[in-house]
Amino acid sequence: MVSPSASKPIESGDRFVLFVHASTDEWVWASAVAIAAELRRDLALRPRSRLLLSGGTTPAPVYQALAKAPLDWPRVDVALVDERWLLPDDPDSNARLVRTHLLHHHAAAARFEAMTQSGRRIEEAVAIANAHAQQPTAVAVLGMGDDGHTASLFPGMADLDRVLASRQSYAAVDATGCPGARNWHRRISLTPAGLAAAHARVLLIQGASKRRVFEQALADGDVKRWPVLAALGGGEVPPLQVHWCA
Numbered sequence: 653m654v655s656p657s658a659s660k661p662i663e664s665g666d667r668f669v670l671f672v673h674a675s676t677d678e679w680v681w682a683s684a685v686a687i688a689a690e691l692r693r694d695l696a697l698r699p700r701s702r703l704l705l706s707g708g709t710t711p712a713p714v715y716q717a718l719a720k721a722p723l724d725w726p727r728v729d730v731a732l733v734d735e736r737w738l739l740p741d742d743p744d745s746n747a748r749l750v751r752t753h754l755l756h757h758h759a760a761a762a763r764f765e766a767m768t769q770s771g772r773r774i775e776e777a778v779a780i781a782n783a784h785a786q787q788p789t790a791v792a793v794l795g796m797g798d799d800g801h802t803a804s805l806f807p808g809m810a811d812l813d814r815v816l817a818s819r820q821s822y823a824a825v826d827a828t829g830c831p832g833a834r835n836w837h838r839r840i841s842l843t844p845a846g847l848a849a850a851h852a853r854v855l856l857i858q859g860a861s862k863r864r865v866f867e868q869a870l871a872d873g874d875v876k877r878w879p880v881l882a883a884l885g886g887g888e889v890p891p892l893q894v895h896w897c898a
């Protein structure tokens with residue numbers, strides 16, 4: 653059953669809370685408000701708050717709305733959930749997406765950490781990302797592909813077992829042969845350990861096929877086939893907040 657109300661989750665439990673929005677506009681604003689609320693709560697608790705963002709085609713309007721939230725942005729560190737192995741000014745980099753869509757209005761005052769830098773090797777970039785990840789993460793914003801990937805955790809990826817079991821927050825990945833990774837096989841990704849360390853995890857998805865994929869993943873339960881399952885809550889980890897519209 654689909655609820656017409658944006659504010660009421662239609663399914664909730666330990667692992668996830670699903671919010672179904674009646675329109676794209678409602679989805680944009682409710683998602684931005686949910687992320688801003690997590691940041692506001694966290695900013696009240698500590699001197700600086702950490703926000704992790706994903707790339708992809710889905711989140712740009714949410715980032716644009718979030719940029720207008722009246723938060724204490726000079727105390728917010730914005731970093732990435734994952735990055736394709738591209739320099740930050742590459743039009744296909746996630747850094748570029750965040751600069752283009754988030755770092756405006758109030759959010760222009762946030763501090764942004766790109767992962768890549770000219771002359772930096774991937775191992776160094778991962779080590780730096782892991783050093784920054786020592787700071788607690790207030791909220792990680794995630795997307796999901798039609799193959800069930802989230803961040804850069806792709807089903808069928810050669811070293812998926814190693815990355816899923818890593819105790820570090822970030823890992824370098826090689827997604828050669830994974831169609832969901834499109835042209836960018838070398839990547840850096842948040843690991844399940846990094847995801848679990850985020851106080852809140854927000855999954856932004858749109859369209860009937862992604863809703864079906866999410867439901868299939870839940871029914872199947874195999875994180876290697878459906879890495880998005882690594883973002884679910886349970887135990888000490890608060891439920892994943894899923895925002896969906898058709």
Ligand SMILES: O=C(O)[C@H](O)[C@@H](O)[C@H](O)[C@H](O)COP(=O)(O)O
Pocket residue numbers: 706707708709710711733734735736746794795796797798801802803804
């Ligand atoms: O860099 C990336 O590719 C992403 O961070 C990735 O995890 C993204 O969130 C999903 O692929 C969903 O992408 P879409 O929103 O384009 O479906």
